[in-house]
Amino acid sequence: MQQSLKALLERLLAHEIDFVLIGGFAAAVHGSTLVTQDIDICTAITEDGVAKLRNALKDLHPWHRMNPTAKLSFIEHPADIRGINNIYLKTDFGVLDILSQVSPAGDFAAIKSRSIEIPLYGHRCRVISIEDLIRVKEAMNRPKDQLAVQELKLIQQRTKV
DSSP states (O other), X not given: OOOOHHHHHHHHHHTTOOOEEEHHHHHHHHXXXXXXXXXXXXXXXXXXXXXXXXXXXXXXOOEETTSTTTOOBTTTSOSOOTTOOEEEEEETTEEEEEESEETTTEEHHHHHHHOEEEEETTEEEEEOOHHHHHHHHHHHOOHHHHHHHHHHXXXXXXXXX
């Protein structure tokens, strides 16, 4: 199936997953022109939350991409989520990274408390604040993130009243 990050994000929203959009797609929401190849979300990784994610993604053949030789299905693995902080998936619609905390912005509750809410694809979507996104991208210190920081800071300056 062809990659469709828009359809993947719509799926999460339609299934009422409690998350904050972070990463490149969030940068695009804030006005960045940089292209992203995945969806990054921050959420609390709980039994109920994982069950909802599994239900939302079940027909998209989600599998854990960090161990491609094993090709473990997210629908069955892990059976026990205790101690799991991040889940990195590949689906029929594209890559989905699920993080419970993002340094230096904090855990899901902290990021959500500072996030903005926007209408997106007929739903309400929480997006990481531009301030938190800049801090996260600065800490990543990869060339693509440094480009994003420069652009996001310009956007931030233009939108300040």
